[in-house]
Amino acid sequence: xxxxxxxLIAGVILIVxxxxxxxxxxxxxxxxxxxxxxxxxxxxxxxxxxDTFVGSFIPDDLSQLPAVSFVDAEEGKTxxxxxxxxxxxxxxxxxxxxxxxxxxxxxxxxxxxxxLSWAEVEDQKNMVMFDLSGRGTLKLVSVIPGFDIRDxxxxxxxxxxxxxx
Numbered sequence: 001x002x003x004x005x006x007x008l009i010a011g012v013i014l015i016v017x018x019x020x021x022x023x024x025x026x027x028x029x030x031x032x033x034x035x036x037x038x039x040x041x042x043x044x045x046x047x048x049x050x051d052t053f054v055g056s057f058i059p060d061d062l063s064q065l066p067a068v069s070f071v072d073a074e075e076g077k078t079x080x081x082x083x084x085x086x087x088x089x090x091x092x093x094x095x096x097x098x099x100x101x102x103x104x105x106x107x108x109x110x111x112x113x114x115x116l117s118w119a120e121v122e123d124q125k126n127m128v129m130f131d132l133s134g135r136g137t138l139k140l141v142s143v144i145p146g147f148d149i150r151d152x153x154x155x156x157x158x159x160x161x162x163x164x165x
Contacts, residue, residue, distance in 0.1 A: 025109060040056045041056075041058060043058050043059070043137075044056040044057065044058050045057055045058070045138065045157055045158055045159065045160060046159055046160070047088070047091055047092070047160045047161075047162070048159070048160070048161045048162065049092065049096055049161075049162045049163075049164070050162070050163060050164055051161075054091065054092065054096075055091045055092075057087065057091065059130075059132060059136065059137070059138055062081075062082045062087065062130065064090075065082045065083070065086045065087065065090065066082070066083075066086065067080060067081070067082060068080075068081065068082065068083055068127065068129055069081070070127045070143055072141070072143075072148070072150070073143075073148060074148070074149050074150055075150070079127075079129070079131045079141050080131060080132075081129045081130045081131035081132065081138075081141070082129055082130050083124065083127070083128065083129045084103070084105070084121050084128045084129060084130060084140065085121050085122050085124065085128065087130065088103070088121070088160075088162070092162070096162070097118045097122075097162070098118060098164065098165060099117065099118055099119040099122075100117060100118070100119075100165035101117065101118040101162055101163065101164055101165060102115050102116075102117060102118075102162065102163045102165075103115065103116050103117070103118055103121050103160065103161075103162050104160070104161045104162075104163070105140045105154055105157055105159070105160050106154065106157070106158070106159045106160075106161070107154050107155060107156040107157055107158055107159075108158055108159065109156050109158065110154070110155055110156055112154055112155075113154065114140060114147065114152070114154050116128060116144075116147075118162075120144065125143075126142055126143060126144045127141075127142055127143045128140070128141075128142045128144065129141055129142070130157070133155055133156070135156075137155065137156045137157070138156075138157045139153055139154060139155040139156070139157065140153060140154040140157055141153045
């Protein structure tokens with residue numbers, strides 16, 4: 001085989017791989033959208049309490065909350081955003097949350113999630129917060145040991161679930 005054929009075959013293989021990756025991502029996002037209530041605007045993040053839909057928000061809605069920030073220990077970059085605590089209190093109020101309540105923030109497109117107790121989320125020293133990613137989606141970040149490195153953060157958040165004890 002000459003070099004031109006090898007380059008052509010490599011190019012075709014790369015295009016096929018890219019198409020598969022984009023197709024799978026599209027299907028995952030469609031499946032996540034199908035589970036949300038029909039009247040939610042695109043890009044909304046639904047909040048469920050004990051499997052019951054209670055509301056949703058888009059990143060622009062968070063501008064009404066106080067901004068917080070911290071410098072991550074791994075790369076020394078500033079993470080700016082809004083405390084998950086404040087977001088949940090805005091939509092739920094304190095009556096729906098107890099110290100033992102479990103808060104799960106997940107990303108269906110990344111197949112990743114993190115479950116924390118309300119006590120951990122409520123403690124402002126833990127800096128459990130949403131930060132805008134470069135693509136305009138929310139990522140969940142924190143300084144909690146074990147959840148303070150970038151690989152453990154939840155990017156492209158698309159669901160919040162709270163379960164009562």
